[in-house]
Amino acid sequence: MTDEVKVSIGKEKYKTEVSINQHHLIADEPTEVGGADLGPKPTAFLLSALGTCKAMTMRMYADQKQWPLESVEISLSSEVVKSTQQQTTYIRCIIKLYGDLDDMQKERILKVGDKCPVQKILSNPIIIESNMLQ
Template sequence: MDEIKITIGKEKYRTEVHINQHNLIADEPVEVGGTDLGPKPTSILLSALGTCKAMTMRMYADQKQWPLDAVEIILSSEVVKSTQQQTTYIRCTVKLFGDLDEVQKERIFKVGDKCPVQKILSNPVIIESNMLQ
């Protein structure tokens, strides 16, 4: 299991992300008070979805020994608020490269929707926060 540790100091809004032996910086754009030293948290969330979909497609094509040369995924999100709820629309545009027939392309595309991150985001999520003393 991954150990993920997030730390933020007084530097607005530069945040260190430590995932096992990997480190990255998250931040906010200058126009909202950040220093733009890294992607904003929502972009990291979208990148988690995109990378998971791409890896799942790659694994499936490799298992089938299909000639998938590359996967390109463009993601965007939009939040729509109403008086009763907030809905987030995530759009994923997928482009598959390689000498694939239409049946192979469609199957690879559909398998991408079964990636673990999409399953998490598509089902109810309960976040339990606890404060250590």
């Protein structure tokens, strides 16, 4: 099933409404750059997509293996480094696994999390095609 994602912005500076199927979210920019800080900025949504996907993938794998994973906490941050030839974005994920897991189980869960669908998308070339309807 493909998600129906719609984004709209009106005259209210930077406040953007996001509809994903039956869910409604607001994105905005912080006040220091002219927004009203009514919701997360777009890059935070990107990081949250990666973090939630990794956490869900880890949970699914541990459940499948019947391993005692109690919870997963992931802190994400990003940094853009520009050079004269290219721009590189570094996304850092600090992961805490809770539960009575041995080192092998923790390492395996971590590796499986790196194979989540969102990380696969972000790790491969991306082509964005924009078309205007008349």
